[in-house]
Amino acid sequence: MRPQDVAILLKIISMNGQHWQLAGLSNSLRISISEISESLNRSQLASLIDYHKKQINRQNLLEFLEHGVRYVFPQQSGSMVRGIPTAHSHPFMKKNFISEMDYVWADNKGEVMGLKIEPFYPKQVEAVKEDQEYYKLLALVDVIRVGKVREVKYAINELKKYILHESSY
Numbered sequence: 001m002r003p004q005d006v007a008i009l010l011k012i013i014s015m016n017g018q019h020w021q022l023a024g025l026s027n028s029l030r031i032s033i034s035e036i037s038e039s040l041n042r043s044q045l046a047s048l049i050d051y052h053k054k055q056i057n058r059q060n061l062l063e064f065l066e067h068g069v070r071y072v073f074p075q076q077s078g079s080m081v082r083g084i085p086t087a088h089s090h091p092f093m094k095k096n097f098i099s100e101m102d103y104v105w106a107d108n109k110g111e112v113m114g115l116k117i118e119p120f121y122p123k124q125v126e127a128v129k130e131d132q133e134y135y136k137l138l139a140l141v142d143v144i145r146v147g148k149v150r151e152v153k154y155a156i157n158e159l160k161k162y163i164l165h166e167s168s169y
Helices: 003-014 022-029 033-045 058-067 124-128 132-146 149-163
Strands: 080-086 103-106 112-116
Touching: 003 022, 003 033, 003 058, 003 124, 003 132, 022 033, 058 132, 058 149, 080 124, 080 132, 103 124, 124 132, 132 149
Parallel strands: 103 112
Antiparallel strands: 080 103, 080 112
């Protein structure tokens, strides 16, 4: 697996069952069609998407996010940069957690200074500016990657609600 595989699967989840095509995903994610196709092949081999590469195996994805993502794609915060808030610094998480330090994805036009977290792929910051649900999902996954136990439990619970449709999101 590659980091963008997680981002692509989360984008499909954020589309809430809407019909999608490779070209549409490519355009919204700013990832080439060939990279998306290769990513879906890897996800199919990992049983994260069905044989036809159209339906996410939601339970498998959730298990991977909960138990594997922090080990497969570990993240350590970097230097102070201007950027877009992520992890527990995302506005959704800020309502529930107070932190002395913000985490951000680097972006020259960002309004927040914080510790840099590498996004799953280079153009991720551009893509999240157009899709708030997608942004929220990626930020929740970043909580799993860098958060403390209480924050991680909260993020996993929120991902369960969204991914498994356990509540109206």
